[in-house]
Amino acid sequence: MADLEVQEKDGKIYCPLKKAWHVSTPEERVRQYYIAILANKYGYSLEQMDQELKVNNSKRGQGKARADIVIWKSEQDKKDKKAAFIVVECKAENVKVRVEDYYQGFNYASWAHAEFFVTTNEKETKYFNVDPAYLPQKLDEVVAIPTAKDLDDAARIEQIKNQTKLFTRDEFTKTLRACHNIIRNNDKLSPEAAFDEISKLLFMKIRFERDNKGMKVFTKQEYLDAAQNHEKNVRPGLKGTDLYALSYMQFLFRTTKEFFKDDRLFDDKDEINIRENSFIQILEKLETFNLSDTQDDVKGIAFEEFLGTTFRGELGQFFTPRTIVDFMTEILDPQEGEVICDPTCGSGGFLIKAFEYVREKIEADIRSKKDSLRLSIEGNDYDALPEDKQVKISHSIDKMQAALNTELDTGIEDSRMYQLSRNCIYGTDANPRMARTSKMNMIMHGDGHGGVHHHDGLLNVNGIFEERFDVILTNPPFGQNVDRGQLISEADKFTDEEMKKKYKKKYGAAYDEALKQVDDHIGESLLSLYDLGNTSTLTEVLFMERCLRLLKKGGRMGMVLPEGVLNNKNLQAVREYFEGKAKIILICSIPQDVFIAAGATVKPSLVFMRRFTNDEESEYANCKSEALAEVTALHQAEIDKLEATIAKADALTELLKDDLKKAQTKLKQAKKDKKNTTSVETEITTIKKEQADNRLNKKTAEKELKELYKQIDEETKPVVKKKFDYDIPIAKIDDAGITTTGAASEGNQLPQLVDEYSAYRIQNNLWPVLNNEIIYAMNTDGKYCRYIGSQEVVLNEQ
Template sequence: MNISSIDVLSKIFKNPEDDLALFENLHVLEFYADEKDRVYVKTLEHNGKDKVVLTDKKTAPEEIVRQLFLYELLNVYKYPKDRVKLEVDVQFGREIGKKRADVVVYREDMKTPYLMVEVKKPDVKDGLGQLKSYANATGAPILVLTDGKIQNNLLRTDPNLFEDLPDLPKFNETVEDVQKKIITYDDLDDVNNLKQLILDLENAVLANAGVNPFEEIFKLIYAKLYDELETPRSQNRRFRVIAGITNKENLNNISRLFNEAKGQWRDVFKDKDEIEIPENAIVPAVSLLQKYRLFGSNLQVIDDAFEYLINQDAKGGKGQYFTPRFVIDMCVKMMRPKKNENIVDTAAGSCGFLLHSMQHVWRNEITEADYGSSFESKRKEYADQHLYAIDFDPRSVKIGKAMMLIAGDGKTNVSYANSLDSSLWDTESKARFSKFLHRFDDFDLNKKNEEAMTDFDFDVVMTNPPFAGEVKGTLLNKYDLGFKFDKDFERTNKHQNKMTRDVLFIERNLDFLRAGGRMAIVLPQGVFNNTNQEYIRRYIMKRARLLAVVGLHGNSFKPHTGTKTSVLFLQKWRDDEERKKAGNYPIFMATSEKPGKNNSGDYVYAMDENNNIKKDENGSYVYDTDLDDVANKFIEFAKKHNFDFI
């Protein structure tokens, strides 16, 4: 009995379209069931046997991947059916039959392997070493590892050296034909799993190269971004492996590209920075990335990869963690940034708040319907003129700038600086932010502010400052909260001995806001609950109206920390008269019960009626969280109470 391919695939895969993203047509396979309800796939192998792929006890997703890949070999790459064999014994010394290659394409003599394929079920990536051992045992020059989502094509150039091929040679094509093909911008593929590519770079290429993987990967990423941005789209990519030249010459080619990228983004790298990847590793490293396009990529894909790179040890040790994107989306929805408003994140990390604010404004105010053919230039203009970020971690700045470049237009306003101490800002950072300085009526105050750069007029601040770490010394003198407060919650002239950074960030962010400006800030729960921090709460209420407090679930920042956090939403008072007139006012309060993560810190996704992961209009997965519902309830509350920004 024949069975619908849709029915079979949906029972074997959580989300067939995602799990088998490599294959354009998922309906080329035929299925049938026997009298015991075992489901078979009709094999495409010449004289091969049909395979069981589904029973009431088990599934065989890797067999589906294998048959779909076999279809590609036969129909796209045009290899003769009698040259292709499945489950071929591989001989290791005297041992025969202990290991089997999933797919082998033979040369004309039908004895010499030309191409070998190792197939895994989706998200299993442990086959690369096994595949290389097959190549060493058989001499096959071309290797393929695929899981249905990602395909790695490797060329064995030496017993222990492999480089990536941008594509497989078709029947009667040579490897040289593939390597010499011009790669234009339009030929580049979307990157579906950048995190896995980075893992491959770390494990297969840079693990034994004696270099810092983070630094070298980002040098390659910026060189690639520069190539995508500056090389005319119809011309051959400069970020590629050039066939027929030495490893050293390929290294020199990529180094020249990186040096040009340094000139474009001077505040990301130092003048002395150079690519330190060894000559024998540069070709496989570049070949892994060269066929993919970073600009315009799905931000969730890029985000996952960059969050992996800034791991707990590098970033979390400072009490600073990437903010889950569903928390950011809630903040953006509640703060409602507008196209003419200036936004800053003073502890920007990967610039998530800015990116999602940009997408919000693009989606709601700068559309093709609004601006016709000029809407894209208007979007770039908005990103260039209204989005600003600061971070004191150079690794975060590299990531934040890359995220803004990938999502925007090649320009970025991300500064490497200490938000808490503007006296240390470099000339470029001061110039970037000087146009947002608050203008006092008093000449002396204005002059002092121009020198100290303390008070600004940003419309919106959204941020997740670092929780850990304490500030001591003279810097505390610049902050009201650096002094002790008396029992009436008035500031005294006695200095605090130390203060946690998150508390100082509250005051600093209020200073960044114009009168009437809005702020969303993630804070540890203690700021809201601890009796010994009541003076902080009083200080906040004196300077701003409390719009909302949203308690986040304890899983929100796992696996990095289980610290309980809340998001505080404020609107800065315009003057004392407005504050006094407000009197006792209502505050929106909510607590999240669906965190979008499990107890281990893994993301949990929402499922549709077919038990597939839901996607939004941008193709990103939808998280299983209630924060969007919280945001909608806040909007109802804000409209009821006539908030002026809703």
């Protein structure tokens, strides 16, 4: 049988299921081209399909009352009006369509008892298994739909239903491991070097597929065809350092480095360090995955699992368990618009969770706004309207959904997701491999990588400087010491003038000031930059101060810390330092088991603090002043007595000095007159003894006064705490969701603690909740806009 061809002429398109010519609208074109795919690729006959099938149910709000394409298992089932097998919903917008935009289709698929539901537009197609146990809205995304040949094979259909996102994620994880093994076997590279090569190739693949807007996958054949053209038509005759004189593999990597140059992912001298046959084998392994549009939670979690087995098992790298990352993020509850940082980001776990956490809030808000706008567009009498008006309303709903979907696209400037991705997520790591891994990990999870840098987390860089952040989440290195001889060097300076101009434009005078932290202290000790540098050289102590400095007034932070920081007597000065600058809002003791699988032996605690607001700083200063005055008053008589003793000693010092001078003059004259000097010498000895006694009395009084002031200082501290009193919630968790082997445990208590703490902190107003209500409406020009107060932003149209 010949393939079904789509016929178009004179602005019309032929619809074989209707045996009629229809106006060639964008949506109709999508529908007819997909009908051709169903016939030619999947083998479905026209006799077992229908289009624009009217919905026969009484539920209001189903959108347009016709399903785009319906497929039955057989022509006879269609005639007998049996349950449909597949329902297809078509849209015309060439944008990433969200599943909730297909509410008409998936509701119809559920009510029609279809087993599969398909969404398609000009760019992408997604497949879902309709779960009958959750009518009418439970969908599980799968990787394919059955072909006509599969219809009589119940086992095959069940297998397809089970090939869910989890299947795809597992397959991707296995594929990454297989790629790793190819390099280790073919090129004999170490595990970390093999990982670096995979990272390079993944970045090349991402760049290729993004350049092609997800319409092409970077396949083995794509590469071979382009490489052949490069070797035949481009490279001959070129010599030296010319970019095009490189092999095609190295040429692709060089252009990829240029594409990501602002991210400083690779060193200028980096190149591909594997054989071309390894490169081609890896491309072949990866070609079933389009990294441009594979769902973020699929490729992201897969990449994390690959990281976990590669780094934990072979490189000994330390990772914060996901249960802890989730818990700490949920406790601090970052909001849209807040700026978030991890100055020791490692593989990016905290940054990714914060990004996903805020993204989910944005997506939930968009879904809610779509629902309310849809109902307002439909009106109360939608079901009674003529079909042509229902179609017109449906198109209006599609326009609204497409407009609001632009808010979820990280590539559209000024969209809500663009702002989150580009302006709200920041991190540093001193290890270049981990910084690059963090960037890759974030790209796999949906982006936000631009704010991550390879840099010493204790030094300012680009967007990471003092009083910039609303939320900090981090797991700093434990038990290490910063060498007192470690100096700030010229290598620490940021010298890219082009990038400096960009940052100065973005951050203004604050960026100039931030650069001075390094530029004005070349040759000085790193420890000298920190108040606690003289008190402790421990990395966790310095990073606690660093994080506090990075926070805005009123900003909040969560840190994984060794329990000793909280109860070690040697670190009392450190605790007092923080008590004078921040409120402790939660201390959570967790089992040592949590980090044993990662190779850590120190018992950890999770410590949450909020930096004082301006008012709290003033309040604390006043409490301290009042407490000092009160305690000092209790010892004033003793102070007065000691100060009087010191003053008397000072006065006596001057008298004795004069007496000694006179006696020495008398002695000199007696010697000159050759008189007996015994009495004068005795007088001088007596004066000197009085001076020594007086100095001792003064020194004793001064020492006693110093000790008294030290005593007053110690006595003042509990008075300050009493005056500046607040509750410090303390929790002890016996099961944090992970065992000593790294496996998930069954009695995770952290989610319950999140619920309890959330209620507690809202009730006690521990920090203000942002209330920037966003409204969407159509303006007088017929364009959908975002309104925050009086601010209007016209949404990009795709």
